[in-house]
Amino acid sequence: MTERVKVMIVDDSATVRQVLSTLLSAEPDLEVIGTAADPLFALEKMNRNWPDVIVLDVEMPRMDGITFMKKLMAEHPTPVVICSSLTEKGAQTTIQALAAGAMDVITKPHVGLRDFLTTAAKEVAGAVRAAAKAKMKRLTPMPVVQPKYSADAVLSAVPDQAMHQTTEKIVAIGTSTGGTQALEILLTCLPRTAPGLVVVQHMPERFTTAFAQRLDGLCEIEVREAAQGDRVIQGRALIAPGGHHLALRRNGAQYQVNVLDGPPVSRHRPSVDVLFRSAARSAGRNAMGIIMTGMGDDGARGLKEMHDAGAASIAQDEATCVVYGMPKEAVKLGAVERSLPLHEIAGAILAFGNGRH
Numbered sequence: 001m002t003e004r005v006k007v008m009i010v011d012d013s014a015t016v017r018q019v020l021s022t023l024l025s026a027e028p029d030l031e032v033i034g035t036a037a038d039p040l041f042a043l044e045k046m047n048r049n050w051p052d053v054i055v056l057d058v059e060m061p062r063m064d065g066i067t068f069m070k071k072l073m074a075e076h077p078t079p080v081v082i083c084s085s086l087t088e089k090g091a092q093t094t095i096q097a098l099a100a101g102a103m104d105v106i107t108k109p110h111v112g113l114r115d116f117l118t119t120a121a122k123e124v125a126g127a128v129r130a131a132a133k134a135k136m137k138r139l140t141p142m143p144v145v146q147p148k149y150s151a152d153a154v155l156s157a158v159p160d161q162a163m164h165q166t167t168e169k170i171v172a173i174g175t176s177t178g179g180t181q182a183l184e185i186l187l188t189c190l191p192r193t194a195p196g197l198v199v200v201q202h203m204p205e206r207f208t209t210a211f212a213q214r215l216d217g218l219c220e221i222e223v224r225e226a227a228q229g230d231r232v233i234q235g236r237a238l239i240a241p242g243g244h245h246l247a248l249r250r251n252g253a254q255y256q257v258n259v260l261d262g263p264p265v266s267r268h269r270p271s272v273d274v275l276f277r278s279a280a281r282s283a284g285r286n287a288m289g290i291i292m293t294g295m296g297d298d299g300a301r302g303l304k305e306m307h308d309a310g311a312a313s314i315a316q317d318e319a320t321c322v323v324y325g326m327p328k329e330a331v332k333l334g335a336v337e338r339s340l341p342l343h344e345i346a347g348a349i350l351a352f353g354n355g356r357h
Contacts, residue, residue: 005029006049009054009055013057015113023124029129050076053081064093065084070100080102082105085108091206099184103178106124107204130295134322134323168286169196169286170288171287172289174290174291176293182321186345186346191350196233200299201240204242205242205244222236222237226259245275246259247277249278260274280302293321293327295325299326315340317341320342
């Protein structure tokens with residue numbers, strides 16, 4: 001029998017601690033080794049028996065979750081799953097926690113909490129298992145039971161012929177687990193002369209607004225959450241809004257975006273496959289596709305479509321990925337021209353924008 005995953009639950013709500021402890025303890029491969037009302041109590045217990053995964057609230061007494069996250073990552077890196085209320089204020093705080101290294105986020109409501117946690121038990125358990133496998137660096141896709149749609153559910157397949165090359169260049173980026181940190185590193189390296197970027201980061205609805213605002217305050221380029229009809233222009237990055245797909249389209253000499261409804265594709269909304277397919281269809285060889293750290297295979301088929309349409313294609317290499325899932329699948333499909341460490345991707349984007357490939 002494999003060793004069970006040891007879990008510590010840190011939340012100032014007694015209800016959350018009790019319900020999560022009961023639900024996770026019912027899973028045969030998980031063991032709740034302790035609960036605590038705040039990080040200081042948690043550290044006392046953890047120093048006696050260190051967990052494999054911490055389920056962490058953000059707003060707590062004595063020490064907030066972000067401060068605790070920074071302390072953990074500096075002194076004893078440990079996979080963390082954030083369990084936070086979904087409010088605008090909370091979203092901004094949670095984005096900061098993700099940037100500090102949280103592996104996943106489970107959103108909880110202000111009311112009906114007990115029922116929500118019971119309903120979301122499998123989601124929470126799955127997030128804990130995934131975080132445990134990552135060990136802050138490696139993670140394999142975990143089985144899920146939801147229907148898995150392809151990009152056909154949102155966009156028709158790419159036409160047979162790619163567009164003729166033009167001077168207008170765009171870069172499409174897809175990422176998931178570990179992507180909040182990776183995107184911060186990448187986008188803060190880009191000058192305003194960088195080609196326009198369209199980005200899918202797997203993230204819950206309403207979190208993407210705070211994420212884009214945070215990046216915009218850090219970057220020289222403009223970063224904002226995409227809205228219907230936004231232009232993709234030099235020095236601007238558009239982040240797909242949570243809960244919606246993002247697609248590129250060409251309007252005369254300009255590139256714009258469509259924000260689309262539709263079912264989850266590759267089990268995600270927004271989906272990297274949808275973005276990459278639209279880039280293949282609308283930009284062809286005028287585009288570069290970049291697939292970065294993330295669990296699963298979303299974006300692999302879409303990047304292959306971009307590659308086949310003449311686009312440049314790059315994968316983040318295994319050594320610098322938090323999770324070498326999505327890039328690995330793209331490489332296996334033959335969709336990737338080059339695998340690069342994270343710190344070299346900005347240079348590749350700028351070279352592409354200047355006509356060097």
